[in-house]
Amino acid sequence: MTMTSTSTAQQTTATAAATATATERTGARTESAAELIGGARDRIDALDDRIIGLVQERMAVSAVIQEARIGSGGRRVNLSREMEVLGHFRDALGKPGTALAMTLLELCRGRI
Numbered sequence: 001m002t003m004t005s006t007s008t009a010q011q012t013t014a015t016a017a018a019t020a021t022a023t024e025r026t027g028a029r030t031e032s033a034a035e036l037i038g039g040a041r042d043r044i045d046a047l048d049d050r051i052i053g054l055v056q057e058r059m060a061v062s063a064v065i066q067e068a069r070i071g072s073g074g075r076r077v078n079l080s081r082e083m084e085v086l087g088h089f090r091d092a093l094g095k096p097g098t099a100l101a102m103t104l105l106e107l108c109r110g111r112i
């Protein structure tokens with residue numbers, strides 16, 4: 001055997017190492033599944049960046065409303081409006097939607 005040739009045993013070992021790497025990276029047992037998962041994770045990361053940007057935009061708009069209300073002599077919190085927001089998310093996403101909306105409201109106006 002020359003120094004540059006690769007035995008079947010070495011190839012098998014290399015393939016096993018590649019599969020182990022895919023499993024370590026993604027939990028998948030095949031390289032093709034790991035590639036699909038890697039691409040989908042990139043899409044999720046991009047979606048999460050957009051969601052974070054939308055949450056930050058919502059916080060800024062909410063602050064404008066709260067400052068106008070407080071500046072006019074009113075209170076920061078408007079519970080009837082918060083019930084509408086909670087209902088909107090619950091109708092769209094069910095019970096976890098309510099929890100998500102509560103977290104959004106907490107981010108936008110702090111804890112009551």
Ligand SMILES: O=C(O)C(=O)C[C@]1(C(=O)O)C=C[C@@H](O)C=C1
Nearest residue numbers: 062065066077078081082108109
């Ligand atoms: O819609 C309002 O009046 C707001 O002040 C915005 C907002 C919200 O972030 O959705 C924040 C605080 C209020 O308690 C209710 C709702």
